[in-house]
Amino acid sequence: MTARLDALRHWTASHHGLEATPPELEIVTDDASFRRYFRLSLGNGDSRILMDAPPERENSRAFVEIARQWRSHGIQVPELYHVDLDQGFIEMQDLGDDMLRQHLARADQREALMSQAISTSVAIAALPVDTLPEYDERWLTDELELFPQWCLTRWLDLPVPESWPQVRDQLVTALTAQPQVCVHRDFHAQNLMCHDERLWVIDFQGAVRGPLAYDLVSLLRDRNNAWPENDQVRWIETWREAAQAAGIIVPMPPEAFRRMVDLTGAQRSLKVLGLFCRLALRDDKPRYLTLLPLFVEHVRQGLTGQPGFETFMQWFDTCFVPKLDARLIQHRTASQES
Incomplete structure (x- = not known):
């Protein structure tokens, strides 16, 4: 798990110019599957949610395809900013914690x-x-x-x-x-x-x-x-x-x-x-x-x-x-x- 977390940290750092000091990630939640979720806080007060979904365990391709299709039909789903299906990493819109x-x-x-x-x-x-x-x-x-x-x-x-x-x-x-x-x-x-x-x-x-x-x-x-x-x-x-x-x-x-x-x-x-x-x-x-x-x-x-x-x-x-x-x-x- 530590290796995957380090890989996720470096992956998201590469998208935000943070390679020199890879960011700390806040654990948001895990769920009934093998997915984990983290919050990335950016320096401008913005934030992102990062999904860690091991590709041998979870089908992230379905998540990406459905997100894009449903969004095109007006369903309110989070925007996807960066996707790496090979590693099972997705960076998406942070909707907060208000369920x-x-x-x-x-x-x-x-x-x-x-x-x-x-x-x-x-x-x-x-x-x-x-x-x-x-x-x-x-x-x-x-x-x-x-x-x-x-x-x-x-x-x-x-x-x-x-x-x-x-x-x-x-x-x-x-x-x-x-x-x-x-x-x-x-x-x-x-x-x-x-x-x-x-x-x-x-x-x-x-x-x-x-x-x-x-x-x-x-x-x-x-x-x-x-x-x-x-x-x-x-x-x-x-x-x-x-x-x-x-x-x-x-x-x-x-x-x-x-x-x-x-x-x-x-x-x-x-x-x-x-x-x-x-x-x-x-x-x-x-x-x-x-x-x-x-x-x-x-x-x-x-x-x-x-x-x-x-x-x-x-x-x-x-x-x-x-x-x-x-x-x-x-x-x-x-x-x-x-």
């Missing part, structure tokens, strides 16, 4: 910002998808299998319920039956930045051609407590009406669209339960375990009362959740003692 998530707790700002986020999501759904990979049946199935592989078997040592194959297949069928549109795939409040009184989109390199409701679910049911039902009903309906007005979908009843949202939310949340356990166990990122209870609630919101999921939800509430709660307490106690 949408930090504003959503304030009732006086929430509605206007959510309206912007919904409009941005609909605009992304309307983008061309010709060059994007398909979020197809196999991909969705592989994602769902993270739940039994990593959450049940490796984290909880819990047998996979007999109802799981049916649940998995029902969810995959429901998502592939939706209109397939341009999907950011991580369109949540940590990837929407408040800058110059507008929302800007980051972390879009995983964009795909995928299910209509996926980005809306990412916005409403991610690393936050479930929004009150009346708020969700209003925002879901706003998205549906905007998508219809934009010609992205043909008119459909609100109930049909809500079912799309709920089943999509269940697929994404079950995937995340497995993914976060994998991040903890394989990639030594145990902080993700603290987020598991949020996605338990998102699964409940998506599947409770849905026809065909009754047996699974009985197991989920009476077997899985108590086991998970006990394991998290055990993990927390061990962490405090170490």
Whole structure:
């Protein structure tokens, strides 16, 4: 890591005439991938964000191509100043540290910002998808299998319920039956930045051609407590009406669209339960375990009362959740003692 950081420091110094004294870089964040981000402060008060994405681990070409295409279609994404795909280094516009998530707790700002986020999501759904990979049946199935592989078997040592194959297949069928549109795939409040009184989109390199409701679910049911039902009903309906007005979908009843949202939310949340356990166990990122209870609630919101999921939800509430709660307490106690 030190060698890559030195290489990044010298690379960016060459673009700003700083070779004599390569600049110090401020760590901004890492994420669930192998990418790291740093802030470069320039002498005139300006700054840049530097992405370090090892090319053998991350596909920076997709990031660059999508950034340029989306920007040309009016989506607010950071400007790219310098790109080196061979080394996996990108210098881009600094949007600051002001994430949408930090504003959503304030009732006086929430509605206007959510309206912007919904409009941005609909605009992304309307983008061309010709060059994007398909979020197809196999991909969705592989994602769902993270739940039994990593959450049940490796984290909880819990047998996979007999109802799981049916649940998995029902969810995959429901998502592939939706209109397939341009999907950011991580369109949540940590990837929407408040800058110059507008929302800007980051972390879009995983964009795909995928299910209509996926980005809306990412916005409403991610690393936050479930929004009150009346708020969700209003925002879901706003998205549906905007998508219809934009010609992205043909008119459909609100109930049909809500079912799309709920089943999509269940697929994404079950995937995340497995993914976060994998991040903890394989990639030594145990902080993700603290987020598991949020996605338990998102699964409940998506599947409770849905026809065909009754047996699974009985197991989920009476077997899985108590086991998970006990394991998290055990993990927390061990962490405090170490």
